[in-house]
Amino acid sequence: MKIARREFCWLxxxxxxxxxxxxxxxxxxxxxxxxxxxxxxxxxDLHAVEQWRVPEALSAAAxxxxxxxxxxxICGGDLISEGLSVVSDIADRRWSVFRKFQAELxxxxxxxxxxxDLSKAxxxxxxxxxxxxxxxxxxxxxxxxxxxxxxxxxYGNLVIVMLDSLKVLREPVLHQGLENFYRGHISSSQLExxxxxxxxxxSRTEFIVVSHIPFVSNYYQEAYPQGQLxxxxxxxxxxxxxxxxSDKKLIAVLQGHTHVNEIIRDGGISFITSGAICGxxxxxxxxxxxxxxxVVELEEGVIRVQFKEYDWHTYRNC
Ligand SMILES: [Fe+2]
Numbered sequence: 001m002k003i004a005r006r007e008f009c010w011l012x013x014x015x016x017x018x019x020x021x022x023x024x025x026x027x028x029x030x031x032x033x034x035x036x037x038x039x040x041x042x043x044x045d046l047h048a049v050e051q052w053r054v055p056e057a058l059s060a061a062a063x064x065x066x067x068x069x070x071x072x073x074i075c076g077g078d079l080i081s082e083g084l085s086v087v088s089d090i091a092d093r094r095w096s097v098f099r100k101f102q103a104e105l106x107x108x109x110x111x112x113x114x115x116x117d118l119s120k121a122x123x124x125x126x127x128x129x130x131x132x133x134x135x136x137x138x139x140x141x142x143x144x145x146x147x148x149x150x151x152x153x154x155y156g157n158l159v160i161v162m163l164d165s166l167k168v169l170r171e172p173v174l175h176q177g178l179e180n181f182y183r184g185h186i187s188s189s190q191l192e193x194x195x196x197x198x199x200x201x202x203s204r205t206e207f208i209v210v211s212h213i214p215f216v217s218n219y220y221q222e223a224y225p226q227g228q229l230x231x232x233x234x235x236x237x238x239x240x241x242x243x244x245x246s247d248k249k250l251i252a253v254l255q256g257h258t259h260v261n262e263i264i265r266d267g268g269i270s271f272i273t274s275g276a277i278c279g280x281x282x283x284x285x286x287x288x289x290x291x292x293x294x295v296v297e298l299e300e301g302v303i304r305v306q307f308k309e310y311d312w313h314t315y316r317n318c
Contacts, residue, residue, distance in 0.1 A: 036299075038158050041065050041107070043293035044076030044212070044256030045276030047116065048097040052282050052316040055097050057291065061277050062104035064310040068295055072153075073107050074160065076256030076274065077114025077212035081281075083139065084118050084181055091119035095143045102144075112162050113140045113149050114212040114256060115182045115232070125170050133187070136168040150190050152197055158206050158298060164190060165213040165235050175230040183231035184213030186241055195244055206301060207250045211235060214255040215242070216264050216271040233257075242269070252303050254296075261289045261307050275307055283318035 043065065048054060065073060080094035102109050117140040124135030137149045149164035165184050172179035201207075209215075215238035220229055235241075242250070252270040259276035275289030284290070292309035 036156065038155060038296075038298040039068075039071055040296050041068055041070040041073045041293055042076065042210075042254050042274055042296050042305075043073060043277050044274050045078040045114065045259050045278055046075070046098060046101065047078055047081040047276070047278040047281060048094050048101065049081050049282070050093055050097060052314070054278075054282060055100060057282070057312045058097065058101040058277070059104060060312050061291070061293065061310045062101050064308065065293060066104075066106045068308070070107050070295070071155070073105055073109045074153075074162070074210055074254065075109065075111035076210060076254060077112050078116040078256060078276075079111060079114065079140070079143070080119065081116055083116050084121055086119075088120060091139065095119070095139065099143060109144075110151070110153060110160075110162060111140075111144050111146070112210050112212050113137055113164055113166060115166055118166070118168055118182065121168055121181070132170065133168055137164070150193070157204065158208065159201060161194065161207060161209045163194075163209060163211045163241070165211040173231075175232065176224060176227055180230065180232045184233065184235040184238075185231070186235060186237055191240055191244070194241070198244055198248060201248070203247065203249065205249065206298065207245060207248055208298070208303075209241065209245075209250065209253045210255075211238075211253060212256045214257055214271070214273055215253050216266060217255065217258060217262055217273055218264060219258040219260050219262055219273065242267075249301065251298065251301060254294075259286045259289060263305075270303060272303075272305055274305075279314070280318075282314055282316045284314045 079098045083091050118136045119139040121136035124132050127135055151162050153160040163186060165186060166182050167185035169181050172181050213235050215235050220233040250269050252272055255273040258273055259280060261275045262273040264271040274294045275292055277291060277293060279291040280286030290309040291312045292307050295306045295308055297304045
């Protein structure tokens with residue numbers, strides 16, 4: 001289901017109201033008993049560049065995100081544009097534009113890497129596989145002040161699992177006429193880490209997974225009806241992640257990459273792709289999704305999202 005441009009209605013995606021025992025004294029259950037509503041922003045696909053007045057656009061986006069007064073801001077990646085293919089000093093300047101956006105936010109900011117964030121990866125091609133994969137993310141980690149490209153964020157009864165959905169390739173693979181240097185994939189070391197981490201949480205804990213590359217999306221099937229899906233268009237082993245949540249309360253997967261709003265509900269999980277901060281690569285709206293971000297509310301297993309466009313129009317001659 002695509003959300004029409006300028007449509008601001010709230011979408012109720014999950015109706016799992018849970019009852020609880022009021023006699024518990026744990027902090028987590030006290031939060032539930034007060035019907036704590038978690039409210040945060042999910043923004044994705046900034047594609048920071050210097051031209052087309054993009055720094056100004058990102059300031060406008062940051063202002064509007066601040067006006068929402070979110071508890072925190074989660075970002076779905078592609079913080080800069082074409083980090084893999086531009087020369088180092090251009091990538092550096094794009095990271096600088098991104099850092100200014102981040103500095104203008106008044107809430108804590110956390111991001112997963114996108115395929116465009118792998119700047120200077122080609123400099124590390126001669127390293128062994130583990131070192132190469134790490135080096136490809138070094139710029140992302142440095143510019144987001146992150147220690148790892150995947151992590152768990154805990155907010156009382158809500159746990160947000162931030163995944164790194166990229167496997168970086170040394171040599172490009174051709175698909176649909178494009179050279180691709182990555183594929184959507186959750187590494188085995190990440191799956192092992194997640195399996196151990198999930199054991200810490202009770203069956204009452206509510207989870208949201210964040211991934212740049214979609215787990216589930218209909219967008220590319222619509223865009224390329226005759227073609228086979230490319231491994232750049234979805235996470236090829238996403239089911240292994242979902243299997244780890246089989247006895248957990250996974251509410252939603254928040255996704256980026258397509259720049260188009262979409263919601264698919266499958267197996268009790270809402271797969272929510274957000275339109276991009278950059279819209280259609282700073283060319284305006286893409287298939288009805290303009291330049292904007294999602295406001296997300298979660299209340300007792302019920303998730304509501306609202307796509308909000310910030311005040312901008314394109315200065316790119318497309
Ligand atoms: Fe993107």
